[in-house]
Amino acid sequence: MIQGKVIAITRSKEDSEEFVRLITDEKARAISLPTIELVSKGEGMVDEFLDAVKKEDPDFSVFMSSKAVKLLFDTARKISKYEKLQLGVANTTVIAVGPKTKAALEAEGIRVAHVPERFSSVGVGEVFTRLNAEGKKVIVPRSGASTEFLSQLLEKIGLGVKEVYLYDVKSHSDLAQWIEFKQLFSNSKVDGIVFTSVSSVRAFFEIMLGDTDENTLRANLEKTTVVAIGPFTADELKKSGVHPIVADVHTVPGAVEAIKNCLC
16 A cells, blocks of 8 residues: 555656546646656758658658657648658557557557557567568657667667657756655655656756755655666666666556555
């Protein structure tokens, strides 16, 4: 039972509805911490994507986040290139990294052919291995803050990879939602924190170190159960001297299960 515990997640209220519901169902308290903001590459990213599709004629497209889907299609809609984008994506075999990304694509009228069993870059690689896709071409629209792991993995499998960067990320500027968290955290009243991405780890430390001594921050984190949603997030935490528990299933429900197992 985690009843009465206080557990935070490094996502905005809008992006943490599932987490809040799962934690609230356990009669615990959820805190949403908006860590990052997307900085769009602008309207030109749609043309860049469409030009890459025309030039490369990819066999597959891979979407690694629902944010990438929404940003790309919303921008295309705004500049009257929505149908052209729909057609460009639909002419490929579409792979979504997880169910939330799949749902975002389907909301735009795109049929998703594959979702990996493991909702991660490794899972995407496993899909391509099963498909015997050596020699095929793939386009990946994603964040400029992404690591090279996915592209290197797909190239190792034998695919030609074209990445199109849609946005960068920066630390969240509106810190009003952090005030109560910082007070609770400094008094050791936050029982757990779920980190959901490499970018959110970096932003968390940048925001917290704005008015907290580094040694004090680390000392308080040692008193808190820290869960990383996946191995890359865990590696980033380790760089800051934090040794998290890694969720077995790299999803929000998986992270909640991990924190329940630790705190019960």
